[in-house]
Amino acid sequence: MATYLVGDLQGCYDELQLLLEKVKFDPTKDQLYLVGDLVARGDKSLECLRFVKSLGQSAKTVLGNHDLHLISTALGIKRVKPRDRVDAIFNAPDFNELINWLRHQPLLIHNELHNFVMVHAGISPDWNLATAKRCANEVEEVLRNGNYHHLIENMYQNHPDRWDENLHGLDRLRYSINVFTRMRFCYWDHRLDFDCKQPPESAPEELTPWFNLDNPLYQNTPIVFGHWASLVDTPTPTDIYALDTGCVWGNRMTMLRWEDKQYFTQPAVKNYNE
Numbered sequence: 001m002a003t004y005l006v007g008d009l010q011g012c013y014d015e016l017q018l019l020l021e022k023v024k025f026d027p028t029k030d031q032l033y034l035v036g037d038l039v040a041r042g043d044k045s046l047e048c049l050r051f052v053k054s055l056g057q058s059a060k061t062v063l064g065n066h067d068l069h070l071i072s073t074a075l076g077i078k079r080v081k082p083r084d085r086v087d088a089i090f091n092a093p094d095f096n097e098l099i100n101w102l103r104h105q106p107l108l109i110h111n112e113l114h115n116f117v118m119v120h121a122g123i124s125p126d127w128n129l130a131t132a133k134r135c136a137n138e139v140e141e142v143l144r145n146g147n148y149h150h151l152i153e154n155m156y157q158n159h160p161d162r163w164d165e166n167l168h169g170l171d172r173l174r175y176s177i178n179v180f181t182r183m184r185f186c187y188w189d190h191r192l193d194f195d196c197k198q199p200p201e202s203a204p205e206e207l208t209p210w211f212n213l214d215n216p217l218y219q220n221t222p223i224v225f226g227h228w229a230s231l232v233d234t235p236t237p238t239d240i241y242a243l244d245t246g247c248v249w250g251n252r253m254t255m256l257r258w259e260d261k262q263y264f265t266q267p268a269v270k271n272y273n274e
Helices: 013-022 043-052 065-075 094-104 129-145 148-153 169-181 216-219
Strands: 003-006 029-032 059-061 107-110 114-117 185-186 207-209 224-225 238-240 251-257 262-267
Touching: 013 043, 013 094, 013 262, 043 094, 065 094, 065 148, 065 169, 129 169, 185 262
Parallel strands: 003 029, 029 059, 114 224, 224 238
Antiparallel strands: 003 251, 107 114, 185 207, 251 262
């Protein structure tokens, strides 16, 4: 029995299958964790959704920004981005079932048995674990059982960019969504930045990766995330695991076996963005 964690799929279904073959993944006894962004610019987003859904309790995923955007386009709130290859999803007979399944996925997974937290982008430098879980649950409750159309329609903003326990309503939910699905850099005063997508060495000096800020959670609890393809081959602090290695950009897909911290990689079959 093994626990595998894999970086952003982004529709790169073939590479995922090759990785699973390498490790001889057995869904009857192994567990697969995915850091979100199952869909978008690869050419098999439909296959990725169907496959992860078909694994049932053997697979667990968090929501990424591209997953939320797919839900937004399904609701008619936003248009499909020009470089996204999701037409097959919209034309699929199980379209509504897949979108409904996606809408019910979490923003944060805390595996207490193996002692790790998994999110798509990161955890606010102002949160402890209890606050992070509470903020994730607040968003999840609306997405699953509340007025999720209203929430998704109003999530496309950059403010508030700093945590305050007194935040409420859409401001509180939007801050949480931005942290869990969009964050890369922060200012030194903990404000979120949404513009810089470069590797840390190329960023303006007023910015630092979120995980470099002083938060006891980052030192005490292993955190697994994706989202930041330009971090590939950049060292991260101990117990900070960045798994997005840019497969959809022609690089590679990365999988981590948690029990022995062994990495497995699969080079991209092709560059999906050429």
